[in-house]
Amino acid sequence: MLSNTCKYAIRALIYLGKFSENGEKIGIKKIAGDLDIPTPFLGKILQNLVKQKILSSTKGPNGGFGLGKPAEEISLYDIVKTIDGEDFFKNCLISLEPCSTNHANGKPCAVHGRFSEVRNELMEFYSQTSIAKIIGDMKGHEELIKL
Amino acid sequence: MLSNTCKYAIRALIYLGKFSENGEKIGIKKIAGDLDIPTPFLGKILQNLVKQKILSSTKGPNGGFGLGKPAEEISLYDIVKTIDGEDFFKNCLISLEPCSTNHANGKPCAVHGRFSEVRNELMEFYSQTSIAKIIGDMKGHEELIKL
DNA sequence: CAAAAATAATACTAAAAAGTATTTATTTGA
DNA sequence: TCAAATAAATACTTTTTAGTATTATTTTTG
Numbered sequence: 099m100l101s102n103t104c105k106y107a108i109r110a111l112i113y114l115g116k117f118s119e120n121g122e123k124i125g126i127k128k129i130a131g132d133l134d135i136p137t138p139f140l141g142k143i144l145q146n147l148v149k150q151k152i153l154s155s156t157k158g159p160n161g162g163f164g165l166g167k168p169a170e171e172i173s174l175y176d177i178v179k180t181i182d183g184e185d186f187f188k189n190c191l192i193s194l195e196p197c198s199t200n201h202a203n204g205k206p207c208a209v210h211g212r213f214s215e216v217r218n219e220l221m222e223f224y225s226q227t228s229i230a231k232i233i234g235d236m237k238g239h240e241e242l243i244k245l
Numbered sequence: 246m247l248s249n250t251c252k253y254a255i256r257a258l259i260y261l262g263k264f265s266e267n268g269e270k271i272g273i274k275k276i277a278g279d280l281d282i283p284t285p286f287l288g289k290i291l292q293n294l295v296k297q298k299i300l301s302s303t304k305g306p307n308g309g310f311g312l313g314k315p316a317e318e319i320s321l322y323d324i325v326k327t328i329d330g331e332d333f334f335k336n337c338l339i340s341l342e343p344c345s346t347n348h349a350n351g352k353p354c355a356v357h358g359r360f361s362e363v364r365n366e367l368m369e370f371y372s373q374t375s376i377a378k379i380i381g382d383m384k385g386h387e388e389l390i391k392l
Numbered sequence: 393c394a395a396a397a398a399t400a401a402t403a404c405t406a407a408a409a410a411g412t413a414t415t416t417a418t419t420t421g422a
Numbered sequence: 423t424c425a426a427a428t429a430a431a432t433a434c435t436t437t438t439t440a441g442t443a444t445t446a447t448t449t450t451t452g
Contacts, residue, residue: 158419305449
Protein backbone atom coordinates (compact mmCIF):
# COMPACT_ATOMS: atom_id res chain seq x y z
CA MET A 99 0.00 0.00 0.00
CA LEU A 100 1.03 3.57 -0.63
CA SER A 101 2.28 5.71 2.26
CA ASN A 102 0.16 8.60 3.48
CA THR A 103 2.82 10.92 2.14
CA CYS A 104 2.41 9.46 -1.31
CA LYS A 105 -1.38 9.57 -1.23
CA TYR A 106 -1.27 13.22 -0.24
CA ALA A 107 1.14 13.95 -3.08
CA ILE A 108 -1.07 12.29 -5.68
CA ARG A 109 -4.17 14.09 -4.49
CA ALA A 110 -2.39 17.44 -4.45
CA LEU A 111 -1.19 16.87 -8.01
CA ILE A 112 -4.67 15.98 -9.23
CA TYR A 113 -5.96 19.08 -7.47
CA LEU A 114 -3.35 21.32 -9.06
CA GLY A 115 -3.81 19.77 -12.48
CA LYS A 116 -7.51 20.44 -12.21
CA PHE A 117 -7.59 23.91 -10.67
CA SER A 118 -4.37 25.70 -11.56
CA GLU A 119 -5.01 26.96 -15.08
CA ASN A 120 -2.09 27.94 -17.31
CA GLY A 121 0.69 28.40 -14.79
CA GLU A 122 -1.25 30.28 -12.12
CA LYS A 123 -0.22 29.28 -8.60
CA ILE A 124 -2.34 28.10 -5.71
CA GLY A 125 -1.24 28.69 -2.10
CA ILE A 126 -0.56 25.76 0.16
CA LYS A 127 -3.17 26.77 2.71
CA LYS A 128 -5.89 26.54 0.12
CA ILE A 129 -4.68 23.19 -1.19
CA ALA A 130 -4.29 21.69 2.27
CA GLY A 131 -7.62 23.10 3.41
CA ASP A 132 -9.55 21.77 0.41
CA LEU A 133 -7.90 18.35 0.58
CA ASP A 134 -7.99 18.13 4.38
CA ILE A 135 -4.27 17.52 4.75
CA PRO A 136 -2.17 19.05 7.56
CA THR A 137 -0.72 22.19 6.02
CA PRO A 138 2.93 22.03 7.14
CA PHE A 139 3.12 18.35 6.36
CA LEU A 140 1.82 18.92 2.86
CA GLY A 141 4.36 21.72 2.57
CA LYS A 142 7.21 19.33 3.15
CA ILE A 143 5.84 16.91 0.60
CA LEU A 144 5.33 19.52 -2.11
CA GLN A 145 8.80 20.96 -1.56
CA ASN A 146 10.15 17.55 -2.35
CA LEU A 147 8.14 17.45 -5.58
CA VAL A 148 9.44 20.89 -6.51
CA LYS A 149 13.00 19.60 -6.20
CA GLN A 150 12.11 16.76 -8.58
CA LYS A 151 10.67 19.32 -11.04
CA ILE A 152 7.26 17.71 -10.88
CA LEU A 153 5.93 20.92 -9.34
CA SER A 154 7.00 24.53 -9.61
CA SER A 155 6.54 27.12 -6.89
CA THR A 156 6.91 30.85 -6.32
CA LYS A 157 7.21 32.68 -3.04
CA GLY A 158 5.70 35.98 -2.03
CA PRO A 159 2.23 37.39 -2.45
CA ASN A 160 0.19 35.49 -5.07
CA GLY A 161 2.80 32.77 -4.84
CA GLY A 162 2.02 29.12 -4.49
CA PHE A 163 2.35 25.81 -6.29
CA GLY A 164 1.58 24.68 -9.81
CA LEU A 165 2.48 21.71 -12.00
CA GLY A 166 6.08 21.71 -13.15
CA LYS A 167 5.29 19.95 -16.43
CA PRO A 168 2.24 19.06 -18.50
CA ALA A 169 -0.26 16.85 -16.68
CA GLU A 170 0.10 14.32 -19.52
CA GLU A 171 3.72 13.83 -18.55
CA ILE A 172 3.16 13.12 -14.84
CA SER A 173 2.30 9.49 -14.17
CA LEU A 174 1.41 7.83 -10.88
CA TYR A 175 4.60 5.86 -11.38
CA ASP A 176 6.67 9.06 -11.35
CA ILE A 177 5.04 10.21 -8.15
CA VAL A 178 5.32 6.93 -6.28
CA LYS A 179 8.91 6.53 -7.41
CA THR A 180 9.76 9.98 -6.10
CA ILE A 181 8.06 9.58 -2.73
CA ASP A 182 8.07 5.92 -1.75
CA GLY A 183 11.01 4.98 -3.93
CA GLU A 184 11.42 2.56 -6.80
CA ASP A 185 11.54 -0.30 -4.29
CA PHE A 186 7.80 -0.04 -4.09
CA PHE A 187 7.65 -1.71 -7.49
CA LYS A 188 10.72 -3.91 -7.28
CA ASN A 189 10.52 -5.37 -3.80
CA CYS A 190 9.94 -9.05 -3.27
CA LEU A 191 6.44 -9.91 -2.11
CA ILE A 192 7.45 -12.19 0.74
CA SER A 193 11.09 -11.43 1.49
CA LEU A 194 12.89 -8.33 2.71
CA GLU A 195 15.55 -8.81 0.07
CA PRO A 196 15.15 -8.26 -3.64
CA CYS A 197 14.18 -11.22 -5.71
CA SER A 198 15.82 -11.91 -9.05
CA THR A 199 13.84 -13.01 -12.06
CA ASN A 200 16.35 -15.55 -13.27
CA HIS A 201 18.41 -18.10 -11.41
CA ALA A 202 21.73 -16.75 -12.68
CA ASN A 203 22.12 -13.93 -10.19
CA GLY A 204 20.31 -14.81 -7.00
CA LYS A 205 17.23 -16.95 -6.60
CA PRO A 206 13.63 -15.85 -7.06
CA CYS A 207 11.25 -16.43 -4.15
CA ALA A 208 8.60 -19.11 -4.00
CA VAL A 209 5.79 -16.88 -5.26
CA HIS A 210 7.83 -14.89 -7.77
CA GLY A 211 6.41 -16.62 -10.81
CA ARG A 212 2.80 -16.50 -9.73
CA PHE A 213 3.02 -12.90 -8.61
CA SER A 214 4.87 -11.53 -11.63
CA GLU A 215 1.77 -11.32 -13.83
CA VAL A 216 -0.10 -9.21 -11.31
CA ARG A 217 2.98 -7.14 -10.66
CA ASN A 218 3.22 -6.39 -14.36
CA GLU A 219 -0.37 -5.25 -14.43
CA LEU A 220 0.31 -3.04 -11.45
CA MET A 221 3.32 -1.51 -13.16
CA GLU A 222 1.23 -0.98 -16.27
CA PHE A 223 -1.47 0.73 -14.24
CA TYR A 224 0.90 3.07 -12.43
CA SER A 225 2.91 4.05 -15.47
CA GLN A 226 -0.04 4.43 -17.84
CA THR A 227 -2.16 6.49 -15.47
CA SER A 228 -1.27 10.16 -15.81
CA ILE A 229 -2.66 13.12 -13.93
CA ALA A 230 -4.21 14.23 -17.22
CA LYS A 231 -6.08 10.94 -17.63
CA ILE A 232 -7.37 11.07 -14.08
CA ILE A 233 -8.67 14.58 -14.60
CA GLY A 234 -10.23 13.47 -17.87
CA ASP A 235 -12.07 10.70 -15.99
CA MET A 236 -13.55 13.29 -13.63
CA LYS A 237 -14.97 15.53 -16.33
CA GLY A 238 -18.71 15.74 -15.89
CA HIS A 239 -18.77 13.97 -12.51
CA GLU A 240 -16.84 16.49 -10.43
CA GLU A 241 -19.27 16.61 -7.55
CA LEU A 242 -19.64 12.85 -7.46
CA ILE A 243 -15.96 12.21 -7.04
CA LYS A 244 -13.95 12.44 -3.85
CA LEU A 245 -10.73 14.38 -3.82
CA MET B 246 3.26 -3.48 0.25
CA LEU B 247 3.08 -6.17 2.88
CA SER B 248 4.46 -5.51 6.36
CA ASN B 249 7.55 -7.37 7.51
CA THR B 250 5.36 -9.20 9.99
CA CYS B 251 3.19 -10.46 7.19
CA LYS B 252 6.11 -11.49 4.99
CA TYR B 253 7.60 -13.45 7.87
CA ALA B 254 4.27 -15.16 8.47
CA ILE B 255 3.90 -16.22 4.84
CA ARG B 256 7.42 -17.56 4.67
CA ALA B 257 7.00 -19.49 7.91
CA LEU B 258 3.79 -21.04 6.62
CA ILE B 259 5.42 -22.11 3.37
CA TYR B 260 8.28 -23.55 5.40
CA LEU B 261 5.95 -25.49 7.67
CA GLY B 262 3.81 -26.70 4.80
CA LYS B 263 6.91 -27.99 3.12
CA PHE B 264 8.83 -29.52 6.00
CA SER B 265 6.36 -30.53 8.69
CA GLU B 266 5.04 -33.85 7.48
CA ASN B 267 1.75 -35.20 8.85
CA GLY B 268 1.34 -33.19 11.99
CA GLU B 269 4.89 -33.32 13.25
CA LYS B 270 6.00 -30.09 14.87
CA ILE B 271 9.05 -27.96 14.18
CA GLY B 272 10.60 -25.80 16.90
CA ILE B 273 10.67 -22.06 16.50
CA LYS B 274 14.44 -21.83 16.75
CA LYS B 275 14.84 -24.05 13.73
CA ILE B 276 12.24 -22.15 11.71
CA ALA B 277 13.64 -18.75 12.62
CA GLY B 278 17.21 -19.91 12.02
CA ASP B 279 16.47 -21.40 8.60
CA LEU B 280 14.42 -18.39 7.49
CA ASP B 281 16.75 -15.82 9.06
CA ILE B 282 14.04 -14.15 11.12
CA PRO B 283 14.58 -12.88 14.70
CA THR B 284 13.40 -15.78 16.87
CA PRO B 285 11.30 -13.98 19.52
CA PHE B 286 9.70 -11.77 16.91
CA LEU B 287 8.68 -14.76 14.84
CA GLY B 288 7.39 -16.30 18.05
CA LYS B 289 4.94 -13.47 18.53
CA ILE B 290 3.78 -13.70 14.95
CA LEU B 291 3.23 -17.44 15.03
CA GLN B 292 1.36 -17.22 18.33
CA ASN B 293 -1.06 -14.91 16.60
CA LEU B 294 -1.55 -17.43 13.80
CA VAL B 295 -2.16 -20.16 16.36
CA LYS B 296 -4.97 -18.09 17.86
CA GLN B 297 -6.51 -17.82 14.40
CA LYS B 298 -6.26 -21.61 14.01
CA ILE B 299 -4.04 -21.25 10.96
CA LEU B 300 -1.26 -22.91 12.91
CA SER B 301 -1.24 -25.40 15.74
CA SER B 302 1.43 -25.65 18.41
CA THR B 303 2.47 -27.87 21.28
CA LYS B 304 4.73 -27.01 24.17
CA GLY B 305 7.35 -29.09 25.85
CA PRO B 306 10.07 -31.32 24.46
CA ASN B 307 9.51 -32.22 20.80
CA GLY B 308 6.97 -29.43 20.70
CA GLY B 309 6.81 -26.75 18.04
CA PHE B 310 4.58 -25.43 15.30
CA GLY B 311 2.71 -27.08 12.47
CA LEU B 312 -0.08 -26.11 10.09
CA GLY B 313 -3.48 -25.89 11.74
CA LYS B 314 -5.35 -26.95 8.61
CA PRO B 315 -4.56 -28.47 5.21
CA ALA B 316 -2.18 -26.35 3.12
CA GLU B 317 -4.85 -26.27 0.40
CA GLU B 318 -7.10 -24.32 2.74
CA ILE B 319 -4.63 -21.59 3.67
CA SER B 320 -4.54 -18.77 1.12
CA LEU B 321 -2.32 -15.71 1.06
CA TYR B 322 -5.53 -13.76 1.50
CA ASP B 323 -6.20 -15.49 4.83
CA ILE B 324 -2.73 -14.69 6.07
CA VAL B 325 -2.68 -11.06 5.00
CA LYS B 326 -6.16 -10.53 6.41
CA THR B 327 -5.08 -11.97 9.75
CA ILE B 328 -1.87 -9.96 10.03
CA ASP B 329 -2.27 -6.69 8.14
CA GLY B 330 -6.05 -6.63 8.32
CA GLU B 331 -8.73 -6.64 5.65
CA ASP B 332 -8.06 -2.95 5.05
CA PHE B 333 -5.07 -4.01 3.02
CA PHE B 334 -7.48 -5.04 0.29
CA LYS B 335 -10.23 -2.52 0.82
CA ASN B 336 -8.37 0.72 1.35
CA CYS B 337 -8.59 3.52 -1.14
CA LEU B 338 -5.50 3.96 -3.30
CA ILE B 339 -5.14 7.70 -2.83
CA SER B 340 -7.20 8.60 0.22
CA LEU B 341 -7.00 7.64 3.88
CA GLU B 342 -10.71 6.99 3.95
CA PRO B 343 -12.52 4.10 2.33
CA CYS B 344 -13.83 4.63 -1.12
CA SER B 345 -17.27 3.41 -2.14
CA THR B 346 -17.91 1.74 -5.44
CA ASN B 347 -21.18 3.47 -6.11
CA HIS B 348 -22.28 7.03 -5.64
CA ALA B 349 -25.19 6.13 -3.37
CA ASN B 350 -23.23 5.79 -0.16
CA GLY B 351 -20.17 8.01 -0.32
CA LYS B 352 -18.19 8.98 -3.37
CA PRO B 353 -15.48 6.95 -5.07
CA CYS B 354 -12.11 8.60 -5.53
CA ALA B 355 -10.75 9.91 -8.81
CA VAL B 356 -8.80 6.76 -9.65
CA HIS B 357 -11.32 4.27 -8.31
CA GLY B 358 -12.58 3.17 -11.70
CA ARG B 359 -9.19 2.80 -13.30
CA PHE B 360 -7.71 1.00 -10.32
CA SER B 361 -10.55 -1.42 -9.70
CA GLU B 362 -9.51 -3.82 -12.47
CA VAL B 363 -6.03 -4.20 -11.07
CA ARG B 364 -7.38 -4.44 -7.57
CA ASN B 365 -9.60 -7.32 -8.65
CA GLU B 366 -6.64 -9.12 -10.11
CA LEU B 367 -4.75 -8.60 -6.89
CA MET B 368 -7.62 -9.99 -4.86
CA GLU B 369 -7.80 -12.92 -7.23
CA PHE B 370 -4.10 -13.56 -6.82
CA TYR B 371 -4.14 -13.42 -3.03
CA SER B 372 -7.24 -15.54 -2.59
CA GLN B 373 -6.37 -18.14 -5.24
CA THR B 374 -2.80 -18.65 -4.11
CA SER B 375 -2.68 -21.26 -1.38
CA ILE B 376 0.28 -22.55 0.56
CA ALA B 377 -0.26 -25.86 -1.19
CA LYS B 378 0.01 -24.27 -4.64
CA ILE B 379 3.18 -22.44 -3.69
CA ILE B 380 4.76 -25.63 -2.46
CA GLY B 381 3.64 -27.34 -5.65
CA ASP B 382 5.42 -24.65 -7.67
CA MET B 383 8.65 -25.37 -5.80
CA LYS B 384 8.68 -29.10 -6.50
CA GLY B 385 11.79 -29.97 -8.42
CA HIS B 386 13.42 -26.54 -8.02
CA GLU B 387 13.93 -26.50 -4.26
CA GLU B 388 17.54 -25.40 -4.31
CA LEU B 389 16.87 -22.72 -6.92
CA ILE B 390 14.18 -21.01 -4.89
CA LYS B 391 14.68 -18.59 -2.03
CA LEU B 392 12.79 -19.10 1.20
C1' DC C 393 8.20 -36.10 40.62
C1' DA C 394 11.82 -33.19 39.06
C1' DA C 395 14.44 -31.28 35.37
C1' DA C 396 14.71 -29.89 30.80
C1' DA C 397 12.71 -28.31 26.61
C1' DA C 398 9.72 -26.04 24.45
C1' DT C 399 5.82 -22.35 23.55
C1' DA C 400 3.08 -18.28 25.67
C1' DA C 401 2.77 -14.00 27.63
C1' DT C 402 4.24 -9.62 28.96
C1' DA C 403 6.89 -5.69 29.07
C1' DC C 404 10.37 -3.06 27.14
C1' DT C 405 13.49 -0.60 23.41
C1' DA C 406 14.66 1.12 18.72
C1' DA C 407 13.64 2.81 14.29
C1' DA C 408 10.67 4.68 10.91
C1' DA C 409 6.66 7.20 9.47
C1' DA C 410 3.54 10.81 10.36
C1' DG C 411 2.66 15.10 11.92
C1' DT C 412 3.69 19.89 14.32
C1' DA C 413 6.03 24.13 15.35
C1' DT C 414 9.22 27.61 14.53
C1' DT C 415 12.20 30.26 12.08
C1' DT C 416 14.20 32.00 7.64
C1' DA C 417 14.20 33.66 2.93
C1' DT C 418 11.96 35.59 -0.99
C1' DT C 419 8.73 38.30 -3.55
C1' DT C 420 5.32 41.65 -4.41
C1' DG C 421 3.01 45.78 -4.09
C1' DA C 422 1.57 49.90 -1.48
C1' DT D 423 11.80 50.77 0.70
C1' DC D 424 9.12 48.54 3.97
C1' DA D 425 5.48 45.49 5.33
C1' DA D 426 2.87 41.65 4.26
C1' DA D 427 2.35 37.29 2.11
C1' DT D 428 4.06 33.41 0.90
C1' DA D 429 7.21 29.15 0.30
C1' DA D 430 11.58 26.88 2.31
C1' DA D 431 14.15 25.02 5.84
C1' DT D 432 14.92 23.07 10.17
C1' DA D 433 14.05 21.00 14.34
C1' DC D 434 10.95 18.73 17.22
C1' DT D 435 6.99 15.44 18.87
C1' DT D 436 3.90 11.61 18.38
C1' DT D 437 2.48 7.27 16.71
C1' DT D 438 3.22 2.97 14.61
C1' DT D 439 6.01 -0.83 13.32
C1' DA D 440 9.79 -3.67 14.26
C1' DG D 441 12.50 -6.01 17.25
C1' DT D 442 14.43 -7.59 22.10
C1' DA D 443 14.39 -9.37 26.75
C1' DT D 444 12.40 -11.57 30.50
C1' DT D 445 9.41 -14.43 32.89
C1' DA D 446 5.70 -17.90 33.16
C1' DT D 447 3.52 -22.05 31.72
C1' DT D 448 3.13 -26.54 29.78
C1' DT D 449 4.78 -31.05 28.45
C1' DT D 450 7.77 -34.84 28.16
C1' DT D 451 11.01 -38.02 29.86
C1' DG D 452 14.49 -39.98 33.01
